[in-house]
Amino acid sequence: MSDAVVARTGTAVVAESRPRRRWSPGGLAGALVLASWAGLFWFLWISGREAFYLSTRTDWVVPIAAVLLTAATVGRLASARVVAPKPLAARELWIMGLMVVPVVLVLFAPVTTLGTFSAGKRAGFSGVGFAAPAGDIGSGELTLIDVAAAETSPEGERALAKRAGENVSFVGFVSIRDDTPADEFLLARYVVTCCVADATIAEVRVVNVTPGQFANEDWVQVTGTIFPIGREVIVDASDIAQVDRPDRPYLTP
Amino acid sequence: MAQIAEPRRIAGLRRPADRRTVVGVGGTLVALALVVSVGDPGRIAWVRTFFVIFGSLLIQALPFVLLGALAAALVEVFVPIGVFEKLGDFPRPLQLPAAALAGLAFPICECGSVPVARRLMQRGLMPSAAVTFMLAAPVLNPVVIASTFVAFRGRTTLWTMVGGRFLLGMLVAIAVGWVIGNRSKDDLLKPNPEEVDEHLLELGRPEARWRRFFVHLGNDFLFMGRYLLLGATIAAAIQTFLPTSLLTGLAERQVISILAMMALAAALSLCSESDAFVAASFVQFGPSAMLGFLVFGPMVDLKLVSLYAGTFRRGFARTVVLVAAAATFVGALWVGVAFG
Numbered sequence: 001m002s003d004a005v006v007a008r009t010g011t012a013v014v015a016e017s018r019p020r021r022r023w024s025p026g027g028l029a030g031a032l033v034l035a036s037w038a039g040l041f042w043f044l045w046i047s048g049r050e051a052f053y054l055s056t057r058t059d060w061v062v063p064i065a066a067v068l069l070t071a072a073t074v075g076r077l078a079s080a081r082v083v084a085p086k087p088l089a090a091r092e093l094w095i096m097g098l099m100v101v102p103v104v105l106v107l108f109a110p111v112t113t114l115g116t117f118s119a120g121k122r123a124g125f126s127g128v129g130f131a132a133p134a135g136d137i138g139s140g141e142l143t144l145i146d147v148a149a150a151e152t153s154p155e156g157e158r159a160l161a162k163r164a165g166e167n168v169s170f171v172g173f174v175s176i177r178d179d180t181p182a183d184e185f186l187l188a189r190y191v192v193t194c195c196v197a198d199a200t201i202a203e204v205r206v207v208n209v210t211p212g213q214f215a216n217e218d219w220v221q222v223t224g225t226i227f228p229i230g231r232e233v234i235v236d237a238s239d240i241a242q243v244d245r246p247d248r249p250y251l252t253p
Numbered sequence: 254m255a256q257i258a259e260p261r262r263i264a265g266l267r268r269p270a271d272r273r274t275v276v277g278v279g280g281t282l283v284a285l286a287l288v289v290s291v292g293d294p295g296r297i298a299w300v301r302t303f304f305v306i307f308g309s310l311l312i313q314a315l316p317f318v319l320l321g322a323l324a325a326a327l328v329e330v331f332v333p334i335g336v337f338e339k340l341g342d343f344p345r346p347l348q349l350p351a352a353a354l355a356g357l358a359f360p361i362c363e364c365g366s367v368p369v370a371r372r373l374m375q376r377g378l379m380p381s382a383a384v385t386f387m388l389a390a391p392v393l394n395p396v397v398i399a400s401t402f403v404a405f406r407g408r409t410t411l412w413t414m415v416g417g418r419f420l421l422g423m424l425v426a427i428a429v430g431w432v433i434g435n436r437s438k439d440d441l442l443k444p445n446p447e448e449v450d451e452h453l454l455e456l457g458r459p460e461a462r463w464r465r466f467f468v469h470l471g472n473d474f475l476f477m478g479r480y481l482l483l484g485a486t487i488a489a490a491i492q493t494f495l496p497t498s499l500l501t502g503l504a505e506r507q508v509i510s511i512l513a514m515m516a517l518a519a520a521l522s523l524c525s526e527s528d529a530f531v532a533a534s535f536v537q538f539g540p541s542a543m544l545g546f547l548v549f550g551p552m553v554d555l556k557l558v559s560l561y562a563g564t565f566r567r568g569f570a571r572t573v574v575l576v577a578a579a580a581t582f583v584g585a586l587w588v589g590v591a592f593g
Contacts, residue, residue, distance in 0.1 A: 025270065030471045033478075037315065044312065053309040058526075065316035068323065072474065075467030087269035095479055097278035102482065104282055106308050108290040114305055117298035121496040193530040196309035197492060198523050200531065253530070 025088035027080025029096045031073055038069035040103045048247065052111055055192040055252040113249045114190050115217045116175045119201055142226065144170045144189050145253055147233050148202030160228045168235060169223045170204065171243060174214045182211035187222050187235065192250040199250065204233045209240065219245045299493055307489035313524060314364045314481055314556070321365025322473035325372035330466045332376065341379055349430045352382035353423045356390030362525045363391035363551045364481060367560045368473045374438040384441075385430030388577065391525040391551035392422030401547065404529035410540045413592050414529075417540070418547045421584040425548055428580040429573055443566050480563035484556025488522035491555070495520060497535075504537035511585045514542040515578065518550030519558075525551035541589030549581040 041062055044050040050062045142163065147170075150156030172189040180186065187206050190199040206222050214220060224237040288294070295301040343351060359366065370387030374380050391397065398419060405414045433441070503513040514535070523531055528550050532543045553574050561570040 027468075027471075030475050033475060034471060041312075041316075050312070052305070053312045058313060061313065061316040065319060068316070068319055072319070072467065072470055075463070076471040079464040079467045079471075089267035090270040090274040091267055093270040093274050093278055096475070097282060099475065099478055099482060100282055101285065102308065102311050104286050105289060105304060106312070108286040109304055110290075110293055110295055112295045112301045112305055114302060115298065117302050118493075121494075121498070194524050194526060195313035197306050197313070197488070197521070198528070198531050 019083045021081035021083055022085050024080050024082045024085035026086065026092070027076060027082070029088055029093060031076040031080055033096050033099050034069055034073040034076055036100045036103045038066060038073050040106055041066035041069055043107065049106075049111060051248045051250070052113060052196075054195050055250065056248070057252055058194045113245070114196060114199055115173065116188075118190075118199070119175045119186075119188055119203075120177070142166075142168050143251075144172060144187075144202050144204070145191060145251055147204060147226075147228075148191070149253075150228075157228070157231065160233070164227050166226055167223065167238075168226045169221060170235070171219070171221045171246060172202075173245075174216055174218045174220055175203065176214075176216050183207065183209050185209055185214060187220070190250045191253055193253060196250065202251065204235050206235050206237050206240070208237045214240070214242070219243050303489050303493045306492045307485055310485040310489060310522065310556070311482070314362075314485065315478065317362050317365040317524075318368070318477045318481055319474055321368040322470050322477065324359075324365070325368040325473050326466050326469040328369065328372045328376060329469050330462050340382070341377075348379060348382050349385045349427045350423070352385040352430065353389035353393065353426045355386050356393040356426075357395065359386075359390045359394055362394075362397075363554075363557055364477070364524075364560070366390040367557070367564055368477050371442065371564050372469075372473070374442060380436055380438050380441050381430040381433040384433050384573075385426045388429055388552045388573070389423055389426035392426070392548060393419060394525075397525050397529075397551070400526050401529040404533040408533075410543075410592075413540045413588065414543060414547070417544045417588050417592075418529075421544060421548045421581065421588070422551075424584060425552065425577055425580040429552075429576045432572060432576045441565050441569055443564060476563070477560060480559040481556055484522060484554075484559035487559070488520070488555045491520045504535075504539075504542070507539065507541060507589050508586065510538050510542040511545040511582055511589070514538055514546040515549040515581060518546040519554045521550070522554040522556045523550060539589060540592060541585045544588055545581055545585040548585070549577060552577045552581075 044053070045062045045066050050059045054062070142160075147160065147168075150160040170187055170189075172187040175186040175188040177186070184205060184207050186203045188201055188203045190196070191202050192199050204226075206224070208224070219242065221241045221243050222235055222237050223239040224235045227234045227236065295304060340348070340351075356366075359369070366387045369390075370383045373383040373386065398415060401415050401418055402411070405411045408414075497517070500513045500517055503509045514532075518528065521528075521531070529547060532546045535543065535546075538546075558570050558574070561573060
């Protein structure tokens with residue numbers, strides 16, 4: 001008899017010092033939003049899809065965000081059992097749902113890149129700080145970034161002019177504007193420093209093209225002879241081959 | 254009955270979510286997934302462009318918001334409140350410059366500095382100092398200075414841009430802090446209903462630190478995230494339709510070119526760690542206009558104004574926009590006159 005009283009008293013003490021915890025609706029909903037974003041970053045990292053949004057300079061944020069968001073999800077879930085949960089307002093739940101919308105868009109929309117629609121709206125790439133020094137442009141393989149950057153400095157222009165008549169090979173997408181002659185197109189590639197929002201465009205004019213052979217946004221490899229004329233660079237194509245969109249569609253300076 | 258009434262009072266008498274709301278939210282998300290995967294709206298060029306820019310803005314910015322929320326939660330839970338009270342003992346003329354220079358030790362961009370500044374204010378740091386820190390950190394941090402150096406390397410204006418960005422950024426942040434003056438945190442901060450901490454309801458029992466840390470981390474991330482989402486939507490829409498060439502015709506007149514580049518910086522909402530490369534691409538503009546772009550953009554842009562509107566009371570965003578714009582304009586103009 002005496003033991004039973006002690007036991008009941010003990011239980012009562014424990015119950016008083018450790019009040020019963022229940023799931024907080026807000027905590028659970030918050031954990032779900034965090035989990036959805038964590039899932040998105042894991043997906044981007046594992047699939048390599050981050051290349052469609054970020055440059056190689058900044059793609060390190062993806063694994064870090066995946067790990068931190070996972071930790072935040074686990075922590076939020078573990079702390080979501082509280083003594084006095086407050087109800088979650090309907091408006092708040094809709095806002096949390098809204099925060100999942102970008103996750104749905106990135107996961108379910110077919111993967112795409114910037115194309116010709118933006119070509120006329122973006123500033124031209126200018127990266128004298130990135131491009132090979134003018135002296136180096138005088139030798140070695142020319143990249144589309146070197147060519148585009150050289151166009152924006154007098155030293156680069158002069159160094160590039162000395163390469164006139166040499167063979168080059170560039171990969172990019174076809175951009176045809178209203179005033180582009182039928183036997184030409186612009187070979188374009190976006191240059192991304194951090195994310196696609198800061199994309200600038202690098203373009204060269206390709207001549208000697210079979211009219212009608214390529215359409216806007218076809219990815220091609222152009223091989224030909226380069227002729228820098230002032231700030232414009234012309235490539236006289238000897239071979240144009242259609243290629244798949246590269247795994248990294250944007251260039252990083 | 255009283256037990257039911259109490260939580261509703263705390264939730265601000267808003268309609269609580271019920272099963273119908275859960276089904277509505279879940280159903281909407283599933284329907285959206287079906288529409289975008291089957292309908293492929295990306296076939297429409299502008300929709301595709303919008304999706305790509307919107308997605309990239311969020312994918313780049315959200316990790317920094319998370320890092321900011323992490324730093325804010327650490328400040329809230331692990332830094333003793335006395336530390337911030339001691340900072341108040343600094344001689345007043347030194348407080349704002351010290352707060353601006355503290356940005357040197359905080360290498361994350363503008364999205365991360367807002368939650369930290371908010372938390373610093375809540376922990377007792379003088380609001381004007383917290384605002385100065387919030388505006389200065391995205392401009393003065395070492396990553397931004399390094400990226401500015403790389404973007405302008407090889408140009409004669411290199412040191413005008415790097416030094417000018419650092420000094421003008423600091424001065425503009427201090428100017429805004431000075432205008433904020435002695436306003437209290439209650440005058441500035443908007444109350445967040447989600448911050449009525451369920452853990453505080455366990456009266457008399459201090460909650461474990463790790464629990465408080467994760468609650469603050471989650472709340473700050475979700476609170477800032479929603480405003481980032483709104484800002485990124487507007488910025489992506491503007492980037493989709495606004496041709497940057499629209500502004501290049503304004504490059505010849507110095508006064509107009511500074512204003513045009515400041516407006517462009519606000520519209521594009523670029524990360525401060527990458528904006529120098531975009532500024533460098535506007536070769537038609539002089540160093541004063543580029544400085545306007547580089548100093549104003551990290552302090553005032555569409556996604557930031559959205560974050561400010563969500564975090565601070567009405568009028569704060571207006572004060573920041575007006576003072577930062579005026580100070581940046583005058584500073585950039587002076588640089589233009591002094592350095593050409």
